[in-house]
Amino acid sequence: MQKDINKAYISHIIAAKEDGPRGDEELSEKLEIAYENLMLLCDECHNRIDEADPKNHPVAYLQAMKAEHEERIEALTDIDVDKRSHIVVYRANVGEHTPVLNFETVRGYLPPERYPAAPHAIDLGLRNSPQRDKDDFFWQSEIRSLETLFTEQLKPRLRRGEIEHLSIFAFAPIPLLVKLGTLINDIQHAEVHQPIRNPKSWKWQPDGEYSDVRYFVHSSKEKQAQVALNLSLSATITNDRIHRVLGEDVAIFTLTTEEPFNDFLKCMKHLQSFSKELRLLLNQIKAQYGSEVPLHVFPAMPISAAVELGRSWMPKADMSLLLYDENTAAEGFRQVIEIQNY
Numbered sequence: 001m002q003k004d005i006n007k008a009y010i011s012h013i014i015a016a017k018e019d020g021p022r023g024d025e026e027l028s029e030k031l032e033i034a035y036e037n038l039m040l041l042c043d044e045c046h047n048r049i050d051e052a053d054p055k056n057h058p059v060a061y062l063q064a065m066k067a068e069h070e071e072r073i074e075a076l077t078d079i080d081v082d083k084r085s086h087i088v089v090y091r092a093n094v095g096e097h098t099p100v101l102n103f104e105t106v107r108g109y110l111p112p113e114r115y116p117a118a119p120h121a122i123d124l125g126l127r128n129s130p131q132r133d134k135d136d137f138f139w140q141s142e143i144r145s146l147e148t149l150f151t152e153q154l155k156p157r158l159r160r161g162e163i164e165h166l167s168i169f170a171f172a173p174i175p176l177l178v179k180l181g182t183l184i185n186d187i188q189h190a191e192v193h194q195p196i197r198n199p200k201s202w203k204w205q206p207d208g209e210y211s212d213v214r215y216f217v218h219s220s221k222e223k224q225a226q227v228a229l230n231l232s233l234s235a236t237i238t239n240d241r242i243h244r245v246l247g248e249d250v251a252i253f254t255l256t257t258e259e260p261f262n263d264f265l266k267c268m269k270h271l272q273s274f275s276k277e278l279r280l281l282l283n284q285i286k287a288q289y290g291s292e293v294p295l296h297v298f299p300a301m302p303i304s305a306a307v308e309l310g311r312s313w314m315p316k317a318d319m320s321l322l323l324y325d326e327n328t329a330a331e332g333f334r335q336v337i338e339i340q341n342y
Contacts (some may be wrong), residue, residue, distance in 0.1 A: 006042075009043065009046040010039075010040060011039045011049065012031075012037060012038065012039075012065060013031075013034070013037050013059055013062045013066065014027050014031050016032045016287050020050075020053065022058065023026060024300070035195070037067050041292055043127075048092070051241045055165040057115075062293055065177040069109050075111065077219060082164070083114075083217060084114070084115060085166065086116075086117045086118060086165070086167070087116055087166075088121065088154070088166050088167065088184075089101040089121045089122070089123050089124070089125065089170070090103060090123075090124040090168070090169075090171075090177075091125040091170065091172055092129070092133075092173060093129060093172075094133065094170035094173055095132065096132065099172075102121060103116070103120050106167075106169045106193070106202055109167075109193060109202040114165070121169075122154055123149070124146055124149045125145075125149075125152075125172075126141065126142060126145040126161050129142070133173050133325065134327050138169045138230050139337060142324075143176070143213060143337065146176065146180065149240055153291055154183075163188075165191070166191070166318065167187060167190070168190055168240050169193050169202060170192075170307060173325055173336075174303075174306045174325065175299070175324070175336050176337070177310070178297075178306050178310040178313075178321070178323055179337060180307055180310060181309060181310020181313070181322075182310040182311070184215075184307075184310075184311060185310075185311055190311075192304040193304065194271070194302055194303055196263065196265075197262070198267060204266075207267045210266045211268070212269065212273065213264060213265075213270045213274070214257065214258050215255060215256070216254075217253070217254065217281055218253070219253055219284070220251035220253075222251065223251060223289075224249050225249045225254070226251070227251045227252075227253070227289050227294065227296065227299045228242050228246060228295070228298060229254075229296070230242060230249070230252050230253065230284070231255055231256075231297065231299040231301045231309075232255070232256040232257075232260050232262055232300055233255070233256065233257060233300060233301040233302065233305060234261065234262040234301055234302055235260055236256070236260050236300070237298055237300050239252050241298075241332065242296075244332065244333075245332070245333050245334070245335075253281060253285055255278060265302040268335070271305065274305050274308065275308050275312055282319075286318060291318060292319075293319060294319060295319040297321050298336075299324070310339075313339070315341050316341065316342060317341075319341065320339060320340045321337075321338070321339040322335050322338055323335070323336060323337040323338070323339065324336065334340070
């Protein structure tokens, strides 16, 4: 009968009496009702520290346990209403890999800056798709599904003002990530998370722990019939691979870093500086070619940067985007998505 009762005890770190567990000649009486000396424990834990195993529960150990627990509770109860964020997950097959993204796997990356506004995620991914990105039908079905799920699950709630902030977790081929970004756009308050390899996390690292990333722009000097954007960020795309697809009559503008590699994007300031450089470059290209000429985009870039490209793109002002995907099974780059302006 007693085991079914949820009992709790106010327990002493330093015993209330000198001859009690962890008792002290001077401190026991002094700290008998001091909050810093009290812990709320269940029946089992109370017995463990006082009766069954007091030797392995010294004062310093219990004080550290109390401090850790109170800090955690303080962080959780200190959350303001404006820190609520709706989690959005989006995934699509990458080669033979099927990413696992759901509420349970990502919710821990929000606190303490944000906390989930709902006990579930808004899932924009196509479930259990047998298609692979080497197939043309993959792109058609994924785009159709993404647009449908966005229209049904997210767009109406944004219009009604039910959602104030989005936390976006996505893992998919780059062109689909750009498409996702165009749907969400930069009008919405959102934070795009990046899967960082070292340390392994979806949480942005502190800005102060990393130096700035230097971005470099290489502009085409001569105007051509076609224009392409080479985004060599997570790897280097040589121009000959672009010429192989578009021919020689193409002006190539390149945005890159000093040393492109797949884990350079560590903190929010890295993404913000990328967004600034990208916006300047898009304006530069449009000034030379106008908004009626499509921009061929060849991307090798981190996930969050791809989504940010889509969010930065302005449908009423920017050039249409022709997005390319590189797949060894398809023998190089091929155009897979067209995002039209209007």
